[in-house]
Amino acid sequence: MNDRDFAPLIGEIRKNLEEKGFPVKTQRDFPNRSEVIEIIELCSRIMFPGFFEDGQVYSVSSSRNFQSLFAQLDEKLYGQLMIALKNCECKEVKECARRTEREFLERLPYVQGMLLKDIEAMFDGDPAALSRESIILSYPGFYAVMVFRLAHELYTRNVPLLPRMMTEHAHSLTGIDINPGATIGEYFCMDHGTGIVIGETTEIGNWCKLYQGVTLGALSTSLGQQMSGVKRHPKLEDHVTIYSNASILGGATVIGEGAVVGGSAFITESVPKNARVVMKAGEMSIRMKEQKD
């Protein structure tokens, strides 16, 4: 294609953007994806020393190694917070970034403690788990909840963009999509995990277990931002188990303590304590239309 043809294309592309309210800026001011990934990696190496390294590390748990990781995290997180908070309401962005970062670092032991409990739940819940170590090393359900618990700490401190970029990174790697705004209790277990969706206003109690493909979602709306802040996602009390591909929808839906929801169930109303809910399946049928081969 002769380069003379590009000019009208560029014109159209710019016009499209402007018409939709995307001013053509000369500089980018979004957090940096690769820095966000490094922030996650540094946190994981601090909380679980020796499990997330890939090259040679000579003194995995030495103070010097922890110091180095903290200092790097400190620098990178501050940089990304400066970008993310640029348009926030606080008067003094630097001060806000510094405070948020300090608070985040101070929460790392708490987050780590929560994750150690999650590991217990996953180990008890999975006979195929060879060891607690193998869960940290290779379970996507663990990775996703780790990133969520980190991102949640930024979400609750009103940091825009960054928490979502973190959970979307985990989403891309694991297929598990947890909104950083969700509230998730102790001893949380996701098995296999691909396709799990946990919405922004979901509340999950302690000792809950979700299988792959489970949705804790909202009913469809086209009201967009008018619904922002409204509770739109369900609540799970303690000791709830939800089997694969079940969907629990709606802000008023509560799954009572100890209830078990069967696979593929589509639930838009509350379920009492200790109930067992299954789809009416199992009967034979010949109604399924087949492709005529």
Next chain:
Amino acid sequence: MNDRDFAPLIGEIRKNLEEKGFPVKTQRDFPNRSEVIEIIELCSRIMFPGFFEDGQVYSVSSSRNFQSLFAQLDEKLYGQLMIALKNCECKEVKECARRTEREFLERLPYVQGMLLKDIEAMFDGDPAALSRESIILSYPGFYAVMVFRLAHELYTRNVPLLPRMMTEHAHSLTGIDINPGATIGEYFCMDHGTGIVIGETTEIGNWCKLYQGVTLGALSTSLGQQMSGVKRHPKLEDHVTIYSNASILGGATVIGEGAVVGGSAFITESVPKNARVVMKAGEMSIRMKEQKD
């Protein structure tokens, strides 16, 4: 293992390939995966300047930057088209590659326009979306439809392999599998998205919304290429909503305008306009067999 043992293994491996009709070639003639990914990246940086960069860019929306991106895209796309079209029916591969590439570049403003409408639909449909920008930055549903709309332009110009490699790249990152042959209208919204499958002959109207795990698929067949070109996937009219993990199968299946299909529904027959289809769920049951702990 002593290297003397490799020869018989190599012999067996070659024999296997030959028996199945994979001639042992001395040279590879497939499009290059990493080039395909760069093509996607260049297109996305052209259509949404400033959203897909990760390093330093000094003049995101300047003409010089657009020119540079177009020129790089021009070169890379032509190279991969030359490979992909090598065995196509056109007499003159170079001419064919050049024409296809020019047409593709000229469609970028149209594709961008469609995507800007998709962003509107996603913003209206998701109270958790902080801004339109955040959708471009981090929503897998947006990324998947972007790559689909690009790949579709090559598919409709009879380019082999390349379009599928593009959508499979998006599939790997997002868990959303859209065949580049599908027909998708305006203001299309996929929420969360993991596990969505949209088959080759699917038709989707305007303002449709799909949740994670939705299948718009074909009934099973073992006829393979004999069915190629036959309409095998469903049609969705305008304003259809399909909840999580529902499956709509078959080429004669039509979901009427404004219909809503509940989660986990398994649909192999048409659904009338404005219908609400749900699985008979919600009743309590104790029939679910449990693992005796």
Next chain:
Amino acid sequence: MNDRDFAPLIGEIRKNLEEKGFPVKTQRDFPNRSEVIEIIELCSRIMFPGFFEDGQVYSVSSSRNFQSLFAQLDEKLYGQLMIALKNCECKEVKECARRTEREFLERLPYVQGMLLKDIEAMFDGDPAALSRESIILSYPGFYAVMVFRLAHELYTRNVPLLPRMMTEHAHSLTGIDINPGATIGEYFCMDHGTGIVIGETTEIGNWCKLYQGVTLGALSTSLGQQMSGVKRHPKLEDHVTIYSNASILGGATVIGEGAVVGGSAFITESVPKNARVVMKAGEMSIRMKEQKD
């Protein structure tokens, strides 16, 4: 944050780890993720020469190229086996690693043969497949079964960690989670694949076909390692087809030869030969609660 604050955080983090039985080690002794990925890549390049290269290769199927790939695989696999087997019960780790590696290499032609049959099944089962080549190049269902069949050879030789790290790599790329312990017959076809879960003690016959989102899983348990080794996942006889998002659970559940299970079905009991099982769907209902817009 002033670096003086890190010390107490480090103290807490260490205490957390110790309390949960994660001794703070000075050296890491886990297999190396990037090496594991290279092992998969080398195997795939040996079995399907020319399909998994991305740079320039001058003599894809020459003996010299095979020799080079085998020798590299030999070295890398031995290194990772030495790490993985460090704590195994065998008296002589080196001897064990050497034997396991030799046996694994000798199985490559067998694994390749099985995969060539899987390609046949996928080609017959998918009218959208342009060619057998395109399946190897871009089908996630093929990639996942390839990695599974490789990992399974290590699993059956009692190698810890490594097989799971291999299948989790495929899981991350494809959304398909096959435990390396599963038993899978010939001509196996997974279409689209995202969300498929196949548990450790699953048995699958010949000519079976699974769609995206299908779970072949266990019933929930909190007994953890006490259930290890017990058959907990279902058996599929030959020629079984399972549609999208169906879940088949439990170690006593058998899906009879030629049976077809409809989408979203939740099955915890056996299904006879040639049966057609569908959820009672299709009836219209207005019971679905909607978000009041």
Next chain:
Amino acid sequence: MNDRDFAPLIGEIRKNLEEKGFPVKTQRDFPNRSEVIEIIELCSRIMFPGFFEDGQVYSVSSSRNFQSLFAQLDEKLYGQLMIALKNCECKEVKECARRTEREFLERLPYVQGMLLKDIEAMFDGDPAALSRESIILSYPGFYAVMVFRLAHELYTRNVPLLPRMMTEHAHSLTGIDINPGATIGEYFCMDHGTGIVIGETTEIGNWCKLYQGVTLGALSTSLGQQMSGVKRHPKLEDHVTIYSNASILGGATVIGEGAVVGGSAFITESVPKNARVVMKAGEMSIRMKEQKD
């Protein structure tokens, strides 16, 4: 080392910098080394298509490839010029950067033409040269003069920092240090080249030949910037040959047309036309003190 100890060190380091007039800035505003290297690479690929690529290029000399290279060069050079010119005297940095860049690009054919003549001289002067191609591919003398001729175009347009960073990159690779301010005629040949130094105000005529280790330098001074702009380096008229490790110093020193200076000569006064200057060497002597072994 306990991290508490860093604070006083940091204090000392900052104090040192401030005392010497290096204000502790929060942001770096120097041209980017890796960008500078890419600018050189793009220029070399434009002027000598096919000689400086290392990966696969499908259409080395096609218009599309040239366009792509020019557009990338355009973008990168502009970015670095913006940084380099930030503190220059021109009123409008953008305008200045744009003009400088346009002028530079327009000089590329001239620079290329000069280099093609240099290749002739090197080919005629080196019986070991297999072909003109091999000179472009692997002769450090060619690489150094190429980078010099590019940098000189920026130097004469008063661009600070950038030209020197370019020639220092070549210096690091080749051991040849040519100040971008030097004036060098046509058909210039440097053989082997390591250790050659050509100072800022040097003038070199046509058809000159320098061997390794030759210095065209200034006499020592401690006047620094007071001497800036003064002619401090020698002049070589046409057809001058200087053998290895000879030093020609001083701004009033002129080596006349056709003169030959022998190796290791140390020249601080002018040499007439066609002269042959050698050190009084060759006589045997036993005065050299030896290490007593």
Next chain:
Amino acid sequence: MNDRDFAPLIGEIRKNLEEKGFPVKTQRDFPNRSEVIEIIELCSRIMFPGFFEDGQVYSVSSSRNFQSLFAQLDEKLYGQLMIALKNCECKEVKECARRTEREFLERLPYVQGMLLKDIEAMFDGDPAALSRESIILSYPGFYAVMVFRLAHELYTRNVPLLPRMMTEHAHSLTGIDINPGATIGEYFCMDHGTGIVIGETTEIGNWCKLYQGVTLGALSTSLGQQMSGVKRHPKLEDHVTIYSNASILGGATVIGEGAVVGGSAFITESVPKNARVVMKAGEMSIRMKEQKD
């Protein structure tokens, strides 16, 4: 080449090594080249913040940035010291590595102070220097003395291998070879620098200036280790200037204060204060044999 041929070659190669006293070890225990380079880089970024970064740094001179750099340096240096000191005579390697590292870090402000003085000397001595900043950014003479001064601190603390690997890295980049054992005073200036050699027992006073190609070396010996520790290289008193390609050899050779040695001089005896030494050059001669063209 058929792989069967490798075995005898391997046998020969091993035999060669063993005969020369290189036992065929199974594990490498040398410091890591790329880590050594990173150590240099971290030191340079600490001492000259903002001059050696190439990517985006948000707060070049903030405490957080210094802390991060110190902590990383701390970790990396300790790791390499552990390797390098493995065979040293100290009883407790860990203790020795820790002490050496602490002492090294504490010397950084001193080293920086020396380098700031070197910059002064280079600025005063080079009319072509645009600014002190440009010296740090692009002068090989500065880079070489910086690495020397760092390496010297390890050399004087009896660290084997590491100091030499550091100066050889600088040697490779700049062509300047300074043995880490040399003693170099304040305000040291090397101009251009390629080919400078400064031997292990050299002593250099304050305000000395060396041009490219200057050797401060030893007389040839074949006594090897028997001469180790003996003073074999010359001494330069204060304010000495040595022009390009001059060689000053021998441990008893002293160049007196204020002396100037002309280019290409070959000096094996002492030179008195304020002397001017030049080779008897400048006279015309026709004795130089020429290639008959």
Next chain:
Amino acid sequence: MNDRDFAPLIGEIRKNLEEKGFPVKTQRDFPNRSEVIEIIELCSRIMFPGFFEDGQVYSVSSSRNFQSLFAQLDEKLYGQLMIALKNCECKEVKECARRTEREFLERLPYVQGMLLKDIEAMFDGDPAALSRESIILSYPGFYAVMVFRLAHELYTRNVPLLPRMMTEHAHSLTGIDINPGATIGEYFCMDHGTGIVIGETTEIGNWCKLYQGVTLGALSTSLGQQMSGVKRHPKLEDHVTIYSNASILGGATVIGEGAVVGGSAFITESVPKNARVVMKAGEMSIRMKEQKD
């Protein structure tokens, strides 16, 4: 710069190339620089196992490691030979490449043996050498002779381009430029080495020692290819020592056994056995012109 301006520039650039006999090709057919570097690295890792690795290697000297290195070298060398020999006179390029490669591999033990002797000479000749190991690890003189001895094996087998690209890589890293055609005896020692030049038809006996900046070169010519094959460079008999920056030129020049040539000597005539040649230096002079400060 507006992209419309590129077309005339491209036109000029192409015209320049064509006028000078560089046909504008569409495909590059030169050996690949990065592959050449890998070939050197593989050879060095085979000959000196454990000295040139930078990452983790588990079994440096095991047969499996050697096999892997040989097989990789085998593949890469063959690929580059195919490119380099494309235009050679042999009828059957493949056959020629295969034979050359086999012969090269079979010479590796011989080359290694020569290098082990060179190490002896360097160790005996340098009191600063801590150990033989440190010479392999960090001495540029060793690296340069290693690459030369490898390249020489290809040169003597009439491989074009490749040998020179190898020695130019070493030249760039070490500043030592040895033409692959030179003949160099046993126990060869280059100390420091920067600036050494050894021409194509040079002959060097056993136990010779060269210091930095020594040129063994040709007299200047402008006859180019007419002189190709003619002996143009000097001969050094056994046990010759040449001090820094001396130049020995001409094909008829012979330095007799045991002779020592002082630094900066410029020699164009033969020197008898055991002679000591020095420049007439050392006398004081005030003739050196100085910059008036």
